[in-house]
Amino acid sequence: MTQKVDPINLIWLQAQGCTGDTIALLSARDPSLVDVMTGVLPEVENINIVFHHTIMAPWGEDCMQILLDAAAGKYDPFVLAVEGSIPDEAAAAKTGGYYCSVGEKDGKLYTANEVIDMLKPKAAAMVAVGTCACFGGFPAAGCNPTGAVGLMEYLGKNYKSTLGLPVINIAGCPPPGDSIIEAFATLALVARGALPVPELDEYNRPTFLYGATVHENCPRCGYLAGGTMSHHFGEPYCMGLLGCKGPHAHCPVAKNGFAEGYGGCPNVGTVCIGCTEPTFPDGIFSPFLKKNPVMFWVGEGVMDNVGKVKATLHRFVKRKI
Ligand code: SF4
Ligand code: SF4
Known part of the structure; x- marks a missing residue:
């Protein structure tokens, strides 16, 4: 019998994206998300998805409560995955509006930016999934009407998670699901001390996935x-x-x-x-x-x-x- 390893929680937020990265994640087969969630692989068992817009069971204000609880430390340690680009909410606020909300609680609306700001001091690792989250992608193309940027640019080049990691970029529009799972499994093993921090390229993409053209x-x-x-x-x-x-x-x-x-x-x-x-x-x-x-x-x-x-x-x- 294998010994139970400490749990790692995953919070997956969607900002300005098309949900393509979620679709890719759900199409992973080697291993699949279900394999990971049900502990088929002992090395990466006990990973819990506590928040994911598309696939979680809770709805409404209960979802927002999960994010508030995470900010208060209830889900430590957690990995924060972001899908979609981050808009310039300060520009939107000048017109009295907003670009991208995540949820509401007690009459207060939370933007993606507010939630990221709330969770960034607690995140064991921050992972940008998909090119929109990594570098701005399609929302940032051309005249970039929402002032969209990637997570790395939003947090600043000196950002480090509680594990001492910079934002890790899993680029692609979308990246293959198997690569997403491979990257998260690697981070779980890093968090559990079983693997060293993976080598990253100049754009913070793991070289074991993005080293070759x-x-x-x-x-x-x-x-x-x-x-x-x-x-x-x-x-x-x-x-x-x-x-x-x-x-x-x-x-x-x-x-x-x-x-x-x-x-x-x-x-x-x-x-x-x-x-x-x-x-x-x-x-x-x-x-x-x-x-x-x-x-x-x-x-x-x-x-x-x-x-x-x-x-x-x-x-x-x-x-x-
Ligand atoms: S082969 Fe090219 S277009 Fe296709 S996923 Fe890779 S980088 Fe994107
Ligand atoms: S060999 Fe040709 S088809 Fe293949 S990646 Fe290079 S340019 Fe594209």
Whole structure:
């Protein structure tokens, strides 16, 4: 019999988002959310979801009470996951309105910003799930009417949780459910002292998920090296000429698939649109089907030929087998 490990609570808040990250979470299969909740994996058992807009049983003011209790310490230790971007409520208040509420209690309306401010001193870890929560995403695109930002920018670059962690970004629009669970399971093991803090990249994305580009793991990359390109959707070759941004996007789906090892944009015939990157959906990612800059292909061609010349010259290096 395994020994019961200390409980870790999860509070999942939704700010300005489309619930796509929740849908992705619910589609995780390896392991599934149900596996985690029912303790199928002893290492990550005893994780309790105490608040999640979409899937929790309580409703109405009882939900808001959970958040107030969490701010008072009732659910320590808890991980705060945020889905969706954080608006500029100060700008909304100037017009007498608000952009994003989470709930009401005793006649008082709580915005997402207020709830995040209330919970941030207590959170053992803060996790931004999805590109809106990480970097602003779609709500921050173009003229950004609500002044939306990601959680990391909202809290400031010096923010640290009670475990001493910065905001951890699980980017993607949405990220695969299996990656979301993998990241939370890793944090649970960090909290229980079983794993070191995972390495993060310059945008606070765990490198075990976001260390490689889509292009580096793409099953079509061999066609590019051989010069065979798709000119129409449905062809099985490299989609660089159809606008694929895989060379610029750090993302696990080309390697891991989207659910249970299956799916993933270039794997199933659609171009990568770079949804895990901080400037998405603007900058080089807009419009989605625009081809990569010429210099990218020049660089790719040079490196490809350098690799082939190196391999040719290496034939003259003696080695023991
Ligand atoms: S389809 Fe996209 S990710 Fe795959 S090899 Fe071509 S450019 Fe790279
Ligand atoms: S392959 Fe590209 S578009 Fe697809 S999820 Fe990854 S970064 Fe986003």
